[in-house]
Amino acid sequence: MLGDSITAAYGLAHEQGLPVQLEAALRAKGLPVTVLDAGVSGDTTAGGRSRLDWALADKPDAVIVALGGNDGLRALDPKDTEANLGAILDALKARNLPALLAGMLAPPNLGAEYGREFADSFTRLHQAHPEAVFYPFLLDGVAGDAALNQADRIHPNPQGVKVIVARMLPAVEALLRKTEPS
Template sequence: MCLAAGLASPVRAQGRPIKLLMLGDSITAAYGLNREQGLPARLEAALRAAGRPVSVIDAGVSGDTTAGGRSRLEWSLAEQPDAAIVALGGNDGLRGIDPRDSKANLGAILDGLKARNVPALLAGMLAPPNLGADYGREFAEAFVQLAREHPEAVFYPFLLDGVAGEPELNQPDRIHPNPRGVEEMVRRMLPAVQQLLSKVQGS
């Protein structure tokens, strides 16, 4: 769903926290964890500890694909966020969805955010190795191409950097991070999120 160009987000009122939307899937939705252990809550805590008054809006839906995220973008923007993290694609990879379709959906999401003047961070994802090397390369390249086509967005190449494939940082399913894994994700992505927040008017 691509929002009409020219719609602008409201100027952020001075003194209120920055509203940061996190549009994602089960990793954002704290699958297998308490909400306070999940990525949005821990990222908010880390930003506040760093002196950034930020409220992270959890827009994670377990099992969601890039198509699902695209279809609910306008609803998610009803919160009038000042910035957004797009953290989708993992379920596309697990389902073997054509990377061209994933790229089109993510591109529409980024276009919709840009139309609303909402600065965005695109978090990349990798496909599981059982789908083959060719699919994996095409899937990863879709995110790289999106970053080139959307230079206004901050690009964080891999959401699960430092956590994927590490048994001690994941739940028994080896897909979803445990509390230690979430903390490592936050530590690694914090500089990119700070870069995103620097784009927010009045921050």
């Protein structure tokens, strides 16, 4: 999982984090996987792009790209977010690594126009990279729900991580099917 603080289990014990919980859910379904945590708190899409080679050093069979939240929080230009994520997806495709792109939404305080532009960048990425599995919103069912977030209202708490795992599990299973020999 190439990501930011949500992947890096910010504010949680390591075992409560998204990679560990996702791995446990997949193993409970009989899938012998290891989910590698390549999350760096505070990372932007530019940061993820710059450290892609480092993140791939463990030679994963597939990659979940879960970046963009910090771009939105910092009101970075959605065109830059799109370009960085596009470059990451291009690099993964060139290495024949199946990818899942987890989308993100901008915080509502940045205005409707910025929010549309930001969301549209993920839609365009999905259209430009049909080979990648697309999960439209990483925080689906969790964002805005105080009971599922830490006090900062940005990072999921352990219950929020469980919701994320349950909701994105079908998309991750679709990603894993792409790693199977045809």
